[in-house]
Amino acid sequence: MIKSPDAGNNGWRTLTPDITPLLDIIFIVLVFLLLTANIPLKSLEVELPKTDSEALSVVQEDKSMTINMLAGNPAWALQGEKYEDWAAFKPVLEQNLDALKKADLMLASDSTVTVDNMMKLLAFLQEHEIQATEILMENE
Template sequence: MIKVGPSTHSGSSMVFPDMTALLDVIFILLVFLLLTANVAPRALEVSLPEEGSESSKLLDVEDPITITLFDDGDHWALDKEEYRNWITFETALADKVATIKKSGNEPQVVLAGDKDVSLEQLLKLFSWLQRHDLKATQVLMHADATAVTE
């Protein structure tokens, strides 16, 4: 406890409670509650077709934009032309989409990728497609991406 100098009223010193321990406990509880609070995760909504449904079959698309994802990091292909970083690939993809939209058509995108493509790379592409309002996307599934680019 903390004692204060002699009191003028009664001759005894006044005693105040020591708040240090209480403040430590409150601080620990506050940190615990902040760390365990439920935070809404950011999610990218993806609707997958039912197995065997008509929408799970390849649609006949005239002149689609074919995007290939490779498993060796920041490596992409756009209509068989390879790009080694995201910025140049994104620029080329934006130009291709703009050209198709100027002709009055809706861009159709076909995605193909290696089975070991990183989730980060795939989500980066899905996010870009969503930001540019490209909804008609088909996903091809191959054991390796070289079968799509040949």
Template sequence: MIGSEQGIGSSAQSSIGIDLTPLIDIIFIVLVFLLLTANTQLLTLPVDVPTETKSELVGLSQEEHLSVNIMDEAPHWALDGQTFDQFDQFEAAFISAFNASPDLNVVVAADKNAPVQPLMTVLALLQRQQISNTQILMEP
């Protein structure tokens, strides 16, 4: 009798509660899918490039210019050969050098193995300062 009573009690307890684990699993999977496929804001920086098919690379002029170097290893930024560990220091030195001679061309020379982020921060700085007289050095 005792064995039959335990069998009846355990089957009654299991039929009373509904197992919501599969439903919760599906809800979490759908939630993760929606979060991963949601539109993220992409930041862009407009750069004007030559549109003519006849345009060729032009050599660097011998005129005086302000040289910005992007190196492949830290420190990433240099201004006329002087390196800066922090971008804030580089930005302050660049702004003061450019304000001293605003008619100078700005030449950006990036190492081919340099990461893209330091170059993008320099281009954003040029855009914030509204500097449009810029050349980017590249190998032919």
């Protein structure tokens, strides 16, 4: 039989375990979580319109430009002219920067287009300080 030593003169036996190592591990994990929880996340701000669909203005053809993101090949289009990939499409956007800044820019995307294509385009627009954009969506 296993016996524990007496805890003083009154005859009580102490069977409490030493929890100091457990507390050390808990504090280390807590410090680790606190240090890693404050990592700043990169974000891209997108402002959605606050008006309902009936109050939206009619798009004028001469003042607007449309960028299409298509599923498959070709993947991009500017004013209906299609381009195979981002490497071919980016120089065309750079050539038309002045027109893109002056026009009402509309982004139209196929529902199966991946998010990375949308992020490439939005990052390009933000990098060149093009802020006036509309994202076209289908009604369900």
